[in-house]
Amino acid sequence: MAEPIRKNPPITLTPEQNSVYEAVIQGHNIFFTGSAGTGKSLILSKIIGVLPPDNTFITASTGLAACNIKGTTIHSFAGMGLGESSLEECVKLASRPAYRTQWRQCKHLIIDEISILSSAWKRCFTKCIVLKEVHRQADQHFINILNEIRTGRMNDSETKKRKLILVGSATVQLKIASQ
Numbered sequence: 001m002a003e004p005i006r007k008n009p010p011i012t013l014t015p016e017q018n019s020v021y022e023a024v025i026q027g028h029n030i031f032f033t034g035s036a037g038t039g040k041s042l043i044l045s046k047i048i049g050v051l052p053p054d055n056t057f058i059t060a061s062t063g064l065a066a067c068n069i070k071g072t073t074i075h076s077f078a079g080m081g082l083g084e085s086s087l088e089e090c091v092k093l094a095s096r097p098a099y100r101t102q103w104r105q106c107k108h109l110i111i112d113e114i115s116i117l118s119s120a121w122k123r124c125f126t127k128c129i130v131l132k133e134v135h136r137q138a139d140q141h142f143i144n145i146l147n148e149i150r151t152g153r154m155n156d157s158e159t160k161k162r163k164l165i166l167v168g169s170a171t172v173q174l175k176i177a178s179q
């Protein structure tokens with residue numbers, strides 16, 4: 001007889017992760033971020049799972065990021081090209097029937113990888129949460145490297161250690177390549 005398929009137990013959010021989830025439930029416009037492995041994707045999937053699909057639009061700033069969350073690009077959602085025209089022209093483009101319907105329907109707009117977009121979005125959120133606790137790996141040195149890559153602040157005195165790590169493990173190289 002075939003073995004029954006065992007499902008992994010659902011992952012419980014930590015208090016800092018839960019603060020993001022709760023803020024969304026409470027209706028905040030929220031920006032959340034954090035270094036690699038802090039659980040951003042996990043939280044996002046929980047949020048997507050709980051918001052009503054008929055009025056929630058899942059988008060990202062790039063096609064690749066959009067694919068990862070089974071969404072569309074923000075540009076495709078908004079219907080105003082790259083949004084580089086005048087305000088008047090953008091409103092006109094977004095008012096075309098297909099886009100007007102989406103905008104009217106939309107009560108929750110998720111934008112992944114939002115930092116890539118121009119900074120106007122920063123005025124839109126009422127809460128910002130930076131996740132600190134890393135769950136993917138316990139190697140603090142490696143975590144520091146990932147954080148430095150993420151913020152673009154490379155520390156010269158750390159370079160030698162970094163090289164040792166990069167040469168030492170193919171897994172690490174792959175992980176760095178994907179950040």
Ligand SMILES: Nc1ncnc2c1ncn2[C@@H]1O[C@H](COP(=O)(O)OP(=O)(O)OP(=O)(O)O)[C@@H](O)[C@H]1O
Nearest residue numbers: 011012013014035036037038039040041042135136
């Ligand atoms: N509360 C938790 N309990 C157990 N495992 C967790 C928890 N949060 C996250 N993880 C695990 O840690 C790993 C990293 O999580 P996730 O991919 O969501 O992080 P991320 O911040 O999106 O990372 P990246 O920025 O690299 O994409 C995953 O394997 C995830 O299942």
